[in-house]
Amino acid sequence: MSNAIIIVAAGRGTRAGGETPKQWQSLAGQPVLAHTVAAFKGIGRIVVVLHPEDMTRGIAQFQGEVALCAGGSSRDASVRNALEMLEGSGVEKVLIHDGARPLVSRAVIDGVLDALESAQAAAPALPVSDALWTGENGQVTGTQDRGGLYRAQTPQGFDFDAILSAHRAHPGGSADDVEVARAAGLSVAITRGSEDNLKITYPEDFARAERLLGDKMDIRLGHGYDVHAFEPGDHVTLCGVAVPHDKKLKGHSDADVGMHALTDAIYGALAEGDIGRHFPPSDPQWKGAASEIFLDHAVKLAEARGFRLGNADVTLICEQPKIGPHAVEMAQVLARIIGIEPGRISVKATTSERLGFTGREEGIAAIATATLIKE
Numbered sequence: 001m002s003n004a005i006i007i008v009a010a011g012r013g014t015r016a017g018g019e020t021p022k023q024w025q026s027l028a029g030q031p032v033l034a035h036t037v038a039a040f041k042g043i044g045r046i047v048v049v050l051h052p053e054d055m056t057r058g059i060a061q062f063q064g065e066v067a068l069c070a071g072g073s074s075r076d077a078s079v080r081n082a083l084e085m086l087e088g089s090g091v092e093k094v095l096i097h098d099g100a101r102p103l104v105s106r107a108v109i110d111g112v113l114d115a116l117e118s119a120q121a122a123a124p125a126l127p128v129s130d131a132l133w134t135g136e137n138g139q140v141t142g143t144q145d146r147g148g149l150y151r152a153q154t155p156q157g158f159d160f161d162a163i164l165s166a167h168r169a170h171p172g173g174s175a176d177d178v179e180v181a182r183a184a185g186l187s188v189a190i191t192r193g194s195e196d197n198l199k200i201t202y203p204e205d206f207a208r209a210e211r212l213l214g215d216k217m218d219i220r221l222g223h224g225y226d227v228h229a230f231e232p233g234d235h236v237t238l239c240g241v242a243v244p245h246d247k248k249l250k251g252h253s254d255a256d257v258g259m260h261a262l263t264d265a266i267y268g269a270l271a272e273g274d275i276g277r278h279f280p281p282s283d284p285q286w287k288g289a290a291s292e293i294f295l296d297h298a299v300k301l302a303e304a305r306g307f308r309l310g311n312a313d314v315t316l317i318c319e320q321p322k323i324g325p326h327a328v329e330m331a332q333v334l335a336r337i338i339g340i341e342p343g344r345i346s347v348k349a350t351t352s353e354r355l356g357f358t359g360r361e362e363g364i365a366a367i368a369t370a371t372l373i374k375e
């Protein structure tokens with residue numbers, strides 16, 4: 001199934017105040033919108049809808065990791081622009097989410113995705129639990145039955161073709177996409193929302209979101225170590241880069257000792273064992289395999305648990321070949337596989353002063369550390 005996520009963030013956030021629109025204001029050290037985007041990594045292709053004035057900022061923030069689309073003058077116009085942009089790209093299901101809801105959890109998202117297996121449309125909500133009044137001039141003027149009333153949240157999920165047609169047929173002015181879907185006759189399943197999935201709307205919502213983030217934040221540190229021996233050959237593969245050498249590294253896979261150490265660091269941070277547990281050397285299908293497969297698996301496992309890689313530091317220990325001329329390219333390759341900016345990856349090297357097996361040029365060792373962050 002091909003999923004897309006539309007994150008609408010083209011509003012001006014007038015009720016939230018501040019010098020910049022709320023989606024660009026800082027929450028626990030990152031723009032609100034960065035938290036929102038991170039929550040959807042690994043679920044499908046992401047389209048972020050921005051105000052035309054914010055495009056430069058969006059390009060700098062997301063560095064090509066999401067598609068950007070210009071928004072319209074209302075929320076529904078912004079959604080429509082993104083739906084039109086995705087038309088013809090093979091998307092089957094689409095989740096539409098407010099950029100201003102940065103605390104959406106994987107459980108809420110999965111609830112919608114699961115419901116979409118059998119429903120054309122599904123959205124999270126919470127039953128109203130407080131008494132409801134009407135009021136005027138600071139006085140209660142009546143009470144309202146709360147039975148059957150829900151507070152609607154996002155992401156709201158739909159069959160792509162159905163919601164695109166519904167938006168095209170709608171005159172505009174809807175509060176959300178469920179309203180648009182219902183106007184087109186779609187039935188919408190209610191899934192479980194969360195009190196934490198607040199929409200930042202007023203200035204005081206920032207403090208509440210910070211408090212919730214503080215409670216949820218989980219930072220993990222992982223460590224990896226690997227060694228491969230030399231055998232006759234003409235190059236070594238290190239951190240995904242083929243480096244000419246008068247030997248190669250011996251191993252069941254491509255023997256990329258640097259990428260293996262980093263992969264093990266990620267598995268370690270997740271308490272998920274090591275490469276051998278996930279890709280047993282006894283299994284012939286991994287013979288000669290590109291180590292990119294292992295790193296990609298570890299990164300996806302982290303994402304599935306709600307973590308993103310904060311940074312990684314890889315040290316290669318060898319006398320030869322010289323790593324310095326290739327270190328930048330190695331960091332770029334690792335960053336591409338992981339899906340983060342190269343500035344978060346360090347690749348460096350040291351010799352062991354001719355001591356030990358690396359000093360005798362019998363092989364190469366690598367150590368790596370990685371931090372994983374869940375917000």
Ligand SMILES: Nc1ccn([C@@H]2O[C@H](COP(=O)(O)OP(=O)(O)OP(=O)(O)O)[C@@H](O)[C@H]2O)c(=O)n1
Pocket residue numbers: 008009010011012013014015016023049071072073074075076078079098099100101199200201
């Ligand atoms: N023309 C618009 C208006 C709103 N939104 C987005 O829709 C979401 C929900 O809207 P709301 O919370 O009302 O945001 P704003 O319109 O920015 O807020 P305000 O009404 O206070 O100005 C937000 O992520 C907002 O950026 C949008 O993409 N395009």
Ligand SMILES: C[C@](O)(CO)[C@H](O)COP(=O)(O)O
Pocket residue numbers: 075098151152153154175176177199201
């Ligand atoms: C889409 C929404 O977040 C569902 O609760 C809500 O309708 C947005 O409302 P707003 O008036 O744009 O804040």
